[in-house]
Amino acid sequence: MNKQHLLTSKSFIELSARERAKSLLDAGSMRELIGPFDRVKSPWLEQQGIVSQADDGMVVAKGTIDGAPAVVLAIEGGFQGGSLGEVAGAKMAGALELAAEDNRRGIPTRAVLLLETGGVRLQEANLGLAAIAEIHAAIADLRRYQPVIAVVAGTVGCFGGMSVAAALCSYLVVTREARLGLNGPQVIEQEAGIEEYDSRNRPFIWSFSGGEQRFKTGLVDRYVADDAQEIGSTVRALFQQGVPASHRDERVTEFLNMLDRVDTAQQAESTAVRMIFGKEM
Amino acid sequence: MSEQIISSRGRTWFEVLSAGGTKIAGLAGSVLAADKLIGSMPARLIAIVPDAANRFPRAARGEVGLLEGWNVARVVREVIAADQDQTTKRAIIAIVDVPSQAYGRREEAYGIHQALAAAGGAYASARLAGHPVVALIVGKAMSGGFLAHGYQANRLIAFNDPGVVVHAMNKAAAARITLRSVEELEALAEKVPPMAYDIRNYATLGLLWKLIDISAPECPSNADLATAQDALLAAIADIAQSPRDLSGRLHAKNRQASRHVRELLRAQWQ
Numbered sequence: 001m002n003k004q005h006l007l008t009s010k011s012f013i014e015l016s017a018r019e020r021a022k023s024l025l026d027a028g029s030m031r032e033l034i035g036p037f038d039r040v041k042s043p044w045l046e047q048q049g050i051v052s053q054a055d056d057g058m059v060v061a062k063g064t065i066d067g068a069p070a071v072v073l074a075i076e077g078g079f080q081g082g083s084l085g086e087v088a089g090a091k092m093a094g095a096l097e098l099a100a101e102d103n104r105r106g107i108p109t110r111a112v113l114l115l116e117t118g119g120v121r122l123q124e125a126n127l128g129l130a131a132i133a134e135i136h137a138a139i140a141d142l143r144r145y146q147p148v149i150a151v152v153a154g155t156v157g158c159f160g161g162m163s164v165a166a167a168l169c170s171y172l173v174v175t176r177e178a179r180l181g182l183n184g185p186q187v188i189e190q191e192a193g194i195e196e197y198d199s200r201n202r203p204f205i206w207s208f209s210g211g212e213q214r215f216k217t218g219l220v221d222r223y224v225a226d227d228a229q230e231i232g233s234t235v236r237a238l239f240q241q242g243v244p245a246s247h248r249d250e251r252v253t254e255f256l257n258m259l260d261r262v263d264t265a266q267q268a269e270s271t272a273v274r275m276i277f278g279k280e281m
Numbered sequence: 282m283s284e285q286i287i288s289s290r291g292r293t294w295f296e297v298l299s300a301g302g303t304k305i306a307g308l309a310g311s312v313l314a315a316d317k318l319i320g321s322m323p324a325r326l327i328a329i330v331p332d333a334a335n336r337f338p339r340a341a342r343g344e345v346g347l348l349e350g351w352n353v354a355r356v357v358r359e360v361i362a363a364d365q366d367q368t369t370k371r372a373i374i375a376i377v378d379v380p381s382q383a384y385g386r387r388e389e390a391y392g393i394h395q396a397l398a399a400a401g402g403a404y405a406s407a408r409l410a411g412h413p414v415v416a417l418i419v420g421k422a423m424s425g426g427f428l429a430h431g432y433q434a435n436r437l438i439a440f441n442d443p444g445v446v447v448h449a450m451n452k453a454a455a456a457r458i459t460l461r462s463v464e465e466l467e468a469l470a471e472k473v474p475p476m477a478y479d480i481r482n483y484a485t486l487g488l489l490w491k492l493i494d495i496s497a498p499e500c501p502s503n504a505d506l507a508t509a510q511d512a513l514l515a516a517i518a519d520i521a522q523s524p525r526d527l528s529g530r531l532h533a534k535n536r537q538a539s540r541h542v543r544e545l546l547r548a549q550w551q
């Protein structure tokens with residue numbers, strides 16, 4: 001990276017969810033659906049004394065990418081930790097369902113998910129979990145027609161049921177700031193003890209769930225700089241590749257064989273994970 | 282190696298429902314699968330159960346971990362492949378009794394999120410390929426465990442029983458993370474249906490297809506077994522008349538916002 005590039009590059013992480021969505025769509029093509037002025041808010045937060053937000057932390061942006069119809073679903077990590085309640089979850093699931101329906105009618109709508117989320121919003125517990133199941137279902141449907149691309153840029157990361165959604169996508173793009181994992185560090189420490197997982201040890205956490213490690217162990221597809229232009233060109237290039245021959249979650253025998261090689265008598269080390277899961281770079 | 286069988290509702294119901302069927306060999310000890318006729322309908326039954334000898338110690342008590350996710354994916358995808366050219370697709374029955382996903386360093390390190398996606402994705406693929414997929418919730422259906430094993434089913438059936446719990450996180454952990462006491466959380470759960478832990482409150486969310494009364498869920502009678510089999514057959518028959526998506530879950534009053542959002546999206550889409 002040269003000095004000129006540093007001076008002209010624009011951070012993706014510093015953008016709001018709405019700005020991130022806009023930066024991925026063709027210039028001038030973005031149209032937001034159920035935007036803040038529609039005021040579709042969580043029906044469950046206020047009765048618990050929690051301030052709601054006019055977009056429930058989810059941006060649904062329609063437009064085009066390289067001229068093709070697209071929808072970008074961007075989670076605002078700043079609202080309730082990017083957690084998914086009923087409304088935010090229905091916005092993402094519903095938009096993916098319509099994109100799949102478009103494809104069945106010959107309109108090649110594709111989707112990008114910008115995931116900054118801790119998963120289920122616990123104040124809407126079961127409706128958040130149900131919505132996430134519906135997001136999984138919709139990704140599994142849409143990816144039969146078009147690639148579904150997820151970007152985890154940071155700094156919230158992607159956890160809980162939404163890490164499972166990320167793992168169902170056709171392609172997964174991360175930065176060094178990104179973390180991707182099922183259980184948040186604090187929850188693991190609470191459930192299993194500090195010997196198992198020290199939630200305050202940042203290098204330790206990134207060594208397992210950080211973007212670089214996930215890339216080097218083949219659990220994501222692209223490792224990019226925090227640069228809006230680079231992320232945009234990466235997403236466009238992945239759409240050009242089309243639907244992959246097999247999705248990662250379909251490679252059952254390969255993953256079972258790799259897990260057979262794990263010495264589970266030892267605690268996990270990030271170097272061992274790279275040895276077993278690692279791809280030749 | 283001594284083999285220690287830990288009893289669980291999941292194992293009990295797998296055994297009574299699959300009795301006389303063909304067990305699938307070569308799986309992790311925590312994943313049970315068998316092929317069996319339910320009435321005249323060929324079905325594959327799948328359960329995740331405790332396995333004290335689990336190679337991954339944090340998944341020994343029935344949690345859904347790495348081996349569980351990938352092994353469930355294997356037995357579901359085998360069925361999809363085997364029935365690819367059949368006009369009648371075998372039913373797939375997930376017997377659900379999962380206390381949680383596995384919480385551990387090994388699990389995160391080797392991508393437990395991907396293992397859960399493998400299982401959930403396999404069930405979703407089976408549903409999209411035309412297999413009737415039914416989840417029978419006999420005990421706990423918690424969080425990531427349920428997302429992987431059951432929540433992608435066309436129809437959810439649960440026992441109307443205090444031992445049946447569906448939730449995103451156990452009470453103690455949910456209280457800590459939302460900065461509440463367990464008592465405060467329980468008081469809120471009384472007033473806010475999506476936060477409730479009991480199955481009757483869960484039923485008001487419209488996600489369940491049927492609640493069934495079982496007299497002895499830990500030790501089922503012949504009548505209990507017949508009740509469960511009848512419900513499974515009724516669900517399979519109902520699926521045959523319906524779209525293969527999850528839209529059947531959207532009708533309850535407590536899911537108004539989920540419907541409203543979809544209607545608005547559709548109106549604004551073009």
